[in-house]
Amino acid sequence: MIGYLTHDHSLINAFRAFAAAPASAASRGRARRKPVTAEERIFKMAPKLSDYFGAGEIIASKGALDRPISGIVMDSRRVVPGNLFFALPGLRTDGSSFIDEAVTRGAVAVVTAKLPVHAPAKVTFIQVADPRAQLARVAQRYYRFPDRDMSVVGVTGTNGKTTVSHLVKHLLNGDQRVGLIGTINYDLGARTVPSFKTTPESVDIYGMLAQMRDAGCRQAVMEVSSHGIDQQRVLGLGFNVAVFTNLTRDHLDYHKTLDSYFEVKTRLFTGGTGAAPKLAVINLDDPHGEKLAALIPEGSRTVTFGENPRAQIRAEDVSLNFKNTTFRLVWPGGAMQVESPLIGRYNVSNLLAAIATAWALGRDPVVFMPRLKTFPGVAGRMERIEAGQPFNVLVDYAHTDDALRNALGMLRAITPGRLLVVFGCGGNRDRSKRPLMVRAVQEQADFAFATADNPRGESLAQIFADMKAGVTAPDKITWIEDRRRAIGHALDIAQPGDCLLVAGKGHESYQEFADTVIPFDDRQIVRELIAVKTLKN
Numbered sequence: 360m361i362g363y364l365t366h367d368h369s370l371i372n373a374f375r376a377f378a379a380a381p382a383s384a385a386s387r388g389r390a391r392r393k394p395v396t397a398e399e400r401i402f403k404m405a406p407k408l409s410d411y412f413g414a415g416e417i418i419a420s421k422g423a424l425d426r427p428i429s430g431i432v433m434d435s436r437r438v439v440p441g442n443l444f445f446a447l448p449g450l451r452t453d454g455s456s457f458i459d460e461a462v463t464r465g466a467v468a469v470v471t472a473k474l475p476v477h478a479p480a481k482v483t484f485i486q487v488a489d490p491r492a493q494l495a496r497v498a499q500r501y502y503r504f505p506d507r508d509m510s511v512v513g514v515t516g517t518n519g520k521t522t523v524s525h526l527v528k529h530l531l532n533g534d535q536r537v538g539l540i541g542t543i544n545y546d547l548g549a550r551t552v553p554s555f556k557t558t559p560e561s562v563d564i565y566g567m568l569a570q571m572r573d574a575g576c577r578q579a580v581m582e583v584s585s586h587g588i589d590q591q592r593v594l595g596l597g598f599n600v601a602v603f604t605n606l607t608r609d610h611l612d613y614h615k616t617l618d619s620y621f622e623v624k625t626r627l628f629t630g631g632t633g634a635a636p637k638l639a640v641i642n643l644d645d646p647h648g649e650k651l652a653a654l655i656p657e658g659s660r661t662v663t664f665g666e667n668p669r670a671q672i673r674a675e676d677v678s679l680n681f682k683n684t685t686f687r688l689v690w691p692g693g694a695m696q697v698e699s700p701l702i703g704r705y706n707v708s709n710l711l712a713a714i715a716t717a718w719a720l721g722r723d724p725v726v727f728m729p730r731l732k733t734f735p736g737v738a739g740r741m742e743r744i745e746a747g748q749p750f751n752v753l754v755d756y757a758h759t760d761d762a763l764r765n766a767l768g769m770l771r772a773i774t775p776g777r778l779l780v781v782f783g784c785g786g787n788r789d790r791s792k793r794p795l796m797v798r799a800v801q802e803q804a805d806f807a808f809a810t811a812d813n814p815r816g817e818s819l820a821q822i823f824a825d826m827k828a829g830v831t832a833p834d835k836i837t838w839i840e841d842r843r844r845a846i847g848h849a850l851d852i853a854q855p856g857d858c859l860l861v862a863g864k865g866h867e868s869y870q871e872f873a874d875t876v877i878p879f880d881d882r883q884i885v886r887e888l889i890a891v892k893t894l895k896n
């Protein structure tokens with residue numbers, strides 16, 4: 360559900376220019392670890408273009424291969440003089456149609472799947488079999504293998520990636536600085552910047568890992584989306600740990616079937632992204648977790664977690680309420696009581712995933728567990744809005760039918776009054792989940808307001824029409840296109856003891872329409888509307 364800010368080119372370009380900046384001469388010379396391979400030794404010296412390509416990777420070339428480059432880009436609009444431009448085949452267009460633009464902007468070299476017949480004399484053209492894969496390989500070399508200087512944890516799964524990544528970072532932070540790449544922000548060690556993609560392009564990932572390394576991070580946590588795996592954004596990245604949270608229906612616009620969605624996720628664990636992780640941390644409560652555990656190659660160690668009695672890291676005697684979650688944690692060699700302000704059963708799973716990861720990395724739960732008390736939570740994940748109202752309001756990022764069902768089911772169990780929900784379905788994304796989200800809402804909530812949630816290039820009428828295919832209880836749903844008005848109506852009917860879930864946008868601070876992005880933050884709007892209501896009364 361991220362990647363939405365792509366319209367905001369000023370933000371993205373500004374950040375990318377910074378994130379993808381070449382390692383400075385100072386940092387190049389500041390190797391903390393002795394280079395171990397011949398390839399790495401080369402990058403101790405001033406590299407030239409050909410050094411970024413391994414044996415057999417160049418099929419054919421035109422022009423000088425011994426020239427230096429000032430950076431790597433895959434979007435012609437971001438080219439600055441001296442850059443190496445990668446012309447990637449895309450889903451909508453072919454990057455090779457932007458070669459002229461890239462050269463006009465100052466690209467000195469171009470990597471492409473096919474050499475042009477008439478190439479400008481001053482520019483080097485390099486033909487490779489798979490430009491996208493080559494981009495990852497070149498980026499890794501250009502940034503001097505930052506993944507080899509750090510222990511990188513990759514977290515994948517349909518839901519929970521952000522929550523688990525933030526938890527892992529928090530639990531490990533005690534010993535050392537931990538970098539983070541994910542849906543909400545990128546923590547680069549020396550500074551934190553807003554995220555533009557859950558799993559950015561390979562060149563941005565290696566650029567950011569290099570910044571973390573140079574800022575002294577020895578550990579990094581990354582959310583790894585299925586798009587990221589499929590588009591080879593993490594190709595060759597040496598993960599120390601890969602974590603699997605769960606798999607439910609999502610992104611079928613892209614993957615077509617649940618099986619192929621799962622197959623893409625498995626690549627992170629089986630070596631399908633170039634290198635199998637040393638450790639696989641797997642949720643045994645999820646049927647796909649069981650399947651995945653059977654696929655882990657010899658040479659990787661598996662650590663399992665869940666409420667499943669066969670899990671190594673286990674939760675027993677789980678107790679849930681509005682204020683906190685408690686359970687007895689059992690691990691090989693120990694047990695202790697855990698209390699967390701993260702509410703809901705799925706957060707037991709997220710907590711176990713993070714605890715299992717820290718344990719797998721050799722940390723002692725008795726030592727790191729006190730840190731849980733200071734975990735600030737994750738923005739827009741069951742975030743409670745307290746503005747003096749006599750009922751509960753929570754803002755949550757649930758935007759799949761499964762996440763909605765879980766979120767509402769959990770709130771239902773602890774809400775004495777009625778359960779109200781504001782929700783919508785994103786435009787230009789998996790249409791098949793729309794009626795399913797409506798069903799989930801009808802099953803669990805007493806009353807729902809269906810509204811806009813990033814309609815993008817689609818009309819709301821079309822999105823609502825798809826959603827209405829799932830209606831079985833029409834009296835339960837009010838359709839209001841304007842999201843602010845929908846939230847206002849929900850607040851108007853809420854009574855003491857009720858609970859209102861504003862679902863779908865979580866931490867997002869914008870709403871995306873066909874050709875514009877407007878500021879829109881559910882949390883701020885809820886606060887404003889409650890303040891207005893209070894003033895009126």
Ligand SMILES: CC(=O)N[C@H]1[C@@H](OP(=O)(O)OP(=O)(O)OC[C@H]2O[C@@H](n3ccc(=O)[nH]c3=O)[C@H](O)[C@@H]2O)O[C@H](CO)[C@@H](O)[C@@H]1O[C@H](C)C(=O)N[C@@H](C)C(=O)N[C@H](CCC(=O)O)C(=O)O
Nearest residue numbers: 360361362434435447449450451452454556557558584586
């Ligand atoms: C659906 C999808 O994943 N699309 C990705 C795909 O885009 P595409 O194939 O359509 O690219 P294209 O527009 O055809 O362009 C082809 C090439 O020409 C280049 N180009 C294009 C225009 C131009 O003027 N100059 C130029 O050089 C582009 O940079 C690109 O390299 O390849 C591009 C890079 O080559 C990605 O940036 C783009 O991600 C888009 C922006 C995106 O939003 N993806 C989302 C769905 C995504 O990846 N989301 C996941 C999270 C999912 C979740 O768990 O919720 C994420 O990791 O963020």
Ligand SMILES: Nc1ncnc2c1ncn2[C@@H]1O[C@H](COP(=O)(O)OP(=O)(O)OP(=O)(O)O)[C@@H](O)[C@H]1O
Nearest residue numbers: 360517518519520521522542705740755756757762
């Ligand atoms: N372990 C889980 N199982 C099921 N649902 C979950 C789980 N963790 C979180 N959720 C639900 O999914 C929403 C998104 O959670 P989170 O951001 O941690 O997942 P994500 O995998 O990063 O999502 P995305 O891929 O869309 O960025 C939450 O707001 C919550 O409603």
